[in-house]
Amino acid sequence: MVRTSHSQLDTPQAVREAARAGTLTGQTSGLAPGYAQANLVVLPRELAPDFLLFCQRNPKPCPLLDVTEPGDPVPRRAAPQADLRTDLPAYRVWKDGQLIAEPGHLMSLWRDDFVAFVIGCSFTFEGALLRAGVPVRHIHRGCNVPMYRTNIACEPAGVFHGPLVVSMRPMRPADAIRAIQITSRYPAVHGAPVHLGFPENLGITDLSRPDFGDPVPIEPGEIPVFWACGVTPQSVVMAARPPLVITHSPGCMLLTDLRDEELATG
Amino acid sequence: MVRTSHSQLDTPQAVREAARAGTLTGQTSGLAPGYAQANLVVLPRELAPDFLLFCQRNPKPCPLLDVTEPGDPVPRRAAPQADLRTDLPAYRVWKDGQLIAEPGHLMSLWRDDFVAFVIGCSFTFEGALLRAGVPVRHIHRGCNVPMYRTNIACEPAGVFHGPLVVSMRPMRPADAIRAIQITSRYPAVHGAPVHLGFPENLGITDLSRPDFGDPVPIEPGEIPVFWACGVTPQSVVMAARPPLVITHSPGCMLLTDLRDEELATG
Numbered sequence: 001m002v003r004t005s006h007s008q009l010d011t012p013q014a015v016r017e018a019a020r021a022g023t024l025t026g027q028t029s030g031l032a033p034g035y036a037q038a039n040l041v042v043l044p045r046e047l048a049p050d051f052l053l054f055c056q057r058n059p060k061p062c063p064l065l066d067v068t069e070p071g072d073p074v075p076r077r078a079a080p081q082a083d084l085r086t087d088l089p090a091y092r093v094w095k096d097g098q099l100i101a102e103p104g105h106l107m108s109l110w111r112d113d114f115v116a117f118v119i120g121c122s123f124t125f126e127g128a129l130l131r132a133g134v135p136v137r138h139i140h141r142g143c144n145v146p147m148y149r150t151n152i153a154c155e156p157a158g159v160f161h162g163p164l165v166v167s168m169r170p171m172r173p174a175d176a177i178r179a180i181q182i183t184s185r186y187p188a189v190h191g192a193p194v195h196l197g198f199p200e201n202l203g204i205t206d207l208s209r210p211d212f213g214d215p216v217p218i219e220p221g222e223i224p225v226f227w228a229c230g231v232t233p234q235s236v237v238m239a240a241r242p243p244l245v246i247t248h249s250p251g252c253m254l255l256t257d258l259r260d261e262e263l264a265t266g
Numbered sequence: 267m268v269r270t271s272h273s274q275l276d277t278p279q280a281v282r283e284a285a286r287a288g289t290l291t292g293q294t295s296g297l298a299p300g301y302a303q304a305n306l307v308v309l310p311r312e313l314a315p316d317f318l319l320f321c322q323r324n325p326k327p328c329p330l331l332d333v334t335e336p337g338d339p340v341p342r343r344a345a346p347q348a349d350l351r352t353d354l355p356a357y358r359v360w361k362d363g364q365l366i367a368e369p370g371h372l373m374s375l376w377r378d379d380f381v382a383f384v385i386g387c388s389f390t391f392e393g394a395l396l397r398a399g400v401p402v403r404h405i406h407r408g409c410n411v412p413m414y415r416t417n418i419a420c421e422p423a424g425v426f427h428g429p430l431v432v433s434m435r436p437m438r439p440a441d442a443i444r445a446i447q448i449t450s451r452y453p454a455v456h457g458a459p460v461h462l463g464f465p466e467n468l469g470i471t472d473l474s475r476p477d478f479g480d481p482v483p484i485e486p487g488e489i490p491v492f493w494a495c496g497v498t499p500q501s502v503v504m505a506a507r508p509p510l511v512i513t514h515s516p517g518c519m520l521l522t523d524l525r526d527e528e529l530a531t532g
Contacts, residue, residue, distance in 0.1 A: 180446045
């Protein structure tokens with residue numbers, strides 16, 4: 001079988017169909033440019049109210065783009081033609097907080113009590129940064145963004161509690177200012193930074209050793225700028241060790257029908 | 267003669283009338299809260315086109331709120347009831363770049379070839395910062411903001427050229443981020459910062475020795491945040507050593523009828 005060329009995957013529908021057909025099994029970064037990609041968290045119904053409240057109380061790390069009805073695999077606001085059981089390239093299944101499988105679809109796992117949370121992703125604001133001429137180090141280097149657990153506790157809700165996870169992008173000061181302006185327009189995808197300049201204020205002792213992703217160098221004259229990160233909800237969910245959770249596999253996001261620019265406030 | 271109590275000077279009109287009557291001869295900071303105060307530069311007509319172009323090319327230090335017709339002492343857009351010859355508490359008169367007088371009015375000096383430039387002032391965005399709970403160090407200490415000549419050249423225009431002057435406010439990172447968001451809404455009063463973090467990048471070697479205003483301490487965990495400053499146009503005009511220029515006296519601003527919030531972009 002001939003694998004779909006990624007150059008053809010320029011619409012959300014095409015990306016989702018390729019994932020559904022099994023011809024796209026890897027990362028979605030760069031596909032369907034201009035459309036918002038999203039993190040996925042699927043929980044059994046009994047945990048959904050607590051997690052919804054957690055997201056409401058922690059909008060910077062957990063900006064909700066859509067929440068499905070129990071059992072419904074269609075994110076009707078973010079991607080009304082999508083099927084969350086098949087349309088991501090890869091998933092992760094967690095049992096009691098342990099990773100037990102990384103399937104390409106959820107057809108045999110889906111339950112009629114599953115509630116899906118579609119959560120905004122920094123890809124959207126990174127596109128806006130690049131279009132504005134603000135360099136993004138990890139994209140330039142072709143690696144993952146460095147992410148760090150902080151000493152800042154999220155606002156707890158029910159069984160869900162844990163530290164804020166941040167992503168870090170080093171920038172020259174003028175670029176940092178512009179990046180703050182630009183990302184402030186995107187509260188639905190983490191919004192403005194939560195910190196800049198002093199990693200130790202966040203409890204980060206060594207920027208060269210991120211907890212997730214890859215380290216990137218900070219050049220002289222640059223400052224580290226920290227954004228709330230979509231890994232936060234995942235790590236919070238895992239810390240609660242629920243009986244069953246399903247998430248997207250890292251980098252294998254849901255392609256929504258929302259345009260990045262639709263998510264801008266002005 | 268009983269001097270007007272400042273507590274009564276809560277409208278632009280009242281402040282201007284007190285200045286006109288000679289009962290207000292000092293600084294205007296804090297008067298008529300909610301209304302935009304402005305810098306004043308008055309030039310003979312032959313220098314006005316160059317200065318207008320200079321302001322157009324350097325909008326961050328020189329945000330124009332109004333420019334009068336030659337000879338007209340009324341800033342018809344910013345304060346249509348004001349008389350620029352009388353309504354500021356004190357003026358400075360410069361001949362060939364030298365300060366020669368500091369009169370309380372311009373009735374005997376005004377000429378029918380004078381063009382007045384009304385330039386936005388950081389008081390407006392400082393009010394917005396305080397209302398948002400962002401502390402402003404020099405206001406808290408009751409002193410003037412520290413200002414520094416930088417090694418950044420303004421875009422020249424005709425006879426006008428010179429370095430950008432910046433004001434500095436030390437802030438905790440989270441406050442700096444909020445301050446960038448807030449001041450970005452006010453391009454008519456210098457807008458977003460031009461720099462943060464590295465004074466040496468601006469050619470500033472010692473923050474404790476400002477070129478204008480008063481030094482303020484930078485506490486541990488704070489970063490210096492730099493805004494383009496309305497002293498820039500004044501220093502640029504002086505450097506050109508024109509035969510005659512009139513400005514406001516430091517801190518003795520024009521009270522406009524523009525509300526601070528009218529100057530916000532959104």
